[in-house]
Amino acid sequence: MTSLDTIALPDTAGLSTGSEWWRTAVIYQIYPRSFADNSGDGIGDLPGVTSHLDELQQLGVDAIWLSPFQTSPQKDAGYDVADYCDVDPLFGTLADFDVMLAEAHTRSIRIIVDLVPNHSSDQHVWFQQALAAAPGSTERARYMFRDGLGKNGELPPNNWESVFGGPAWTRVTEPDGSAGQWYLHLFDTSQPDFDWHNEEVRAEFRRVLRFWLDRGVDGFRVDVAHGLIKAEGLPDYTPDPDAGSMGGEELGVPYWGQDGVHEVYRDWHAVLAEYDGDRALCAEAWMPTPEQTALWVRPDEMHQAFNFAYLETGWDAAALRAVITRSIEAYSAVGAPSTWVLSNHDVVRHASRLALTAENPQGHGIGPDSPGKPIPEVGLRRARAATAVMLALPGSSYLYQGEELGLPEVIEIPGDARQDPTWFRTNGERYGRDGCRVPIPWTADAPAYGFSPTGEAWLPQPAEWATLSRDTQVGDADSTLNLYRTLISARRAHNLGAGLLEWLEGFGDDIVAFRNGNVTVIGNTGGAPIVLPEGLAQGTVIATSGPLGFTGTGTALPADTTVWITTD
Incomplete structure (x- = not known):
């Protein structure tokens, strides 16, 4: 007989949720260019978002995170920003943004804006001024310009590699036509890194924050939040070629997770505190452990940080139990909620990723020639079951547009149709992120x-x-779609986001089993069905990721299936 002895973990935050909506929210990521196109040019836009707010309200989400829509030459799908305080004409106008924001608020949906502070576009007026200015000028001091090595400065300042492949340094031609300094770009050559030791840069981003806060936004998701400060002296570093591109598996990377970055977010926290309504900051910080990621959400810094350790955990019960336990303990220790996420615009969709049979580091993507390609039915079954585990956990959950439809990664994209800089900068060795960014289907x-x-x-x-x-x-x-609607509704009805997780023992090595409030959650990651204990089998099933089975000995939970049951 299965034992229901429990192992209690600390409260998600040890605090009352109060009006701090972000502690328990279900937040839906919109990648604007792929969500809905109102203008007919083939690229999604802000009026397209507004036109589908009713569907998002019906889904039951609390907030929307919008990937970049600001003015940009679109070399990296908007993550190369030329003007942080305007809307790119591709996506509409500031008036369109204001309408969307007001319509979302009318439906009690909050809006989180993506902010890209590590780098700008090379078309940003500051970088154009830097190119026209002399070495050592105040204009160049806003970015990471350095003299080259070698007899004539012909070698880059160090050996750093771009996240997108190739060198992280590009040499400029000076106004007089001579070969000049080098500038750092951890991403594409069109994305020069700011120098965050420069007070002018810090002041400019305070202005940007206030611009959007004054318009009424509810928070910011901060891109590459762990990358703003680089190690003193810019020492050489060679990354593990098998690691993820954003550094989540490695320690001691001189351009990720430097201590000085926390000063920036303490400053930003103070700016948001000037405004009513619990405005929130969420960090994209790819750090190796939950404990290190939790440093971004100490009480005077950010409010949330993406739990990439959880996202990168496979469909394996022991690994899930370990990362969930570790995450709740780490975030609780600093008074913050854990966030839970399975997909976003930078990773293989979890309806495919959970069925891959070969290694696939973050950012590499999958395509026609990738090894270990997923079986679609297996991937979808596991994705539904994994989502049912995630949405039952205390804290805040993030969804990525289209996952509520069970969308898989699009694998068969022709090379001449791909647009991710990773594809081009690696000469096709990495497929990149296009497969998770394909425009979603409505009708x-x-x-x-x-x-x-x-x-x-x-x-x-x-x-x-x-x-x-x-x-x-x-x-x-x-x-x-209706599974997601059921799960989100039941999550709210049973207050699971503010709950207390208790592990249940005795279900076997392939089972994730816990209680949150009056809801018992059982997820079967193994290859064979299990018979539910009689006490649970007699409870009320409020959600299941797939059909349950029935045997001569009772109710069976099939492989790759999760069930929510109440017994009171």
């Missing part, structure tokens, strides 16, 4: 599956999108 029989009225789409959509479209799923009680 099965509409042009571009309802994404765009003209049928245009900036990345090609596969034929299978017709079977996964929202209109196909909305009336199907067993669809992935």
Whole structure:
């Protein structure tokens, strides 16, 4: 007989949730260029977001995180910002943003804006001024310009590599035509890194924060939050070629996770505290452990940090129990909620990733020639089960657009259609992130599956999108869309985001089993069904990621399935 002895973990924060909405929120990431295109040019826009707010309200989310929509030449899909205080014409206007914000707030949906402080576009007025100025000038001091090594400065200042592949330094031609200094770009050559030791840079970003806060935004997701400060002396560093591109597996990287970055976020915390309404900061900080990531959410810094250790954990019960325990303990120790996330715009969608059979470091992507490609049915089954585990955990959960439809990674994208800088800078050795960014389907029989009225789409959509479209799923009680709606509704009804997790023992090595409040959650990561204990089997099933089975000895939980049960 299975034992229901429990192991209690600390409260998520040890604090009352009060009005701090971000402690328990379900937050939906919108990648604007792939969400909904109102203009018909094949690229999603802000009016497209506004047009689908009703569907997001029906899904039950508390907030939307918008990936970059600011003015940009779009060399890296908007993560190369030329003007931090305006909307790129691709996505609309500031007036369109204001309408979207007001309409979202009318539906009790908060808006989180993506902010990219590590680097700007090379088209930013500051960088153009830097190129026209002399070495040692105040204009160049805003960025990481350095003299080269070698007899004539012909070698880069160090050996750092770009996250997108190739060198992280580019040499400029000075105004007089001579070969000049080098500038650092941890990403594409069109994305020069700011020098965050410069007070002018810090003051400018305070201004940017206030610009959007004054318009009424509810918070910021901070891109590359662990990368702003570089180690003194810029020492050489050679990354592990098998590690993820953002540093999540490595210690001691001289351009990730330096102590000085925390001063920046203490400053930003003070800016947000000037405003009413619990405005929130969320860090994209790819750090090796939950304990290190928790440093970003100490009481005077950020409010949330993405739990990438959880995202990168496979569909394995022991590994899940370990990372969940470690995460709750680490975040609780600093008075913060843990966040939980399975997919975003930078990783292989979890409806494919959880069924991969070969290593696939973050940022590498999968494509036609990738080893260990997933079996779609297995991936979807595991994705549904993993989501049912995630949404039952105390803290805040992030969803990525389209995962509520069960969208898999798009693998068969032709080389000439790919647009991720990673694809080009590695000469096709890495497929990059296009596969998770394909425009999502709304209507099965509409042009571009309802994404765009003209049928245009900036990345090609596969034929299978017709079977996964929202209109196909909305009336199907067993669809992935309705599973998400059920889980989010039950999560709210049972207050799971503010709950207390208690592990349940005795279910076997392949089972994730815990209680949160009056909800018992059982997830089967193994290859064989298990029979539920009689006490649980007699409870009320409030959600299940797949059909339960029945045997001569009782109710069976099949492989790759999660169930929520109440027994009172």
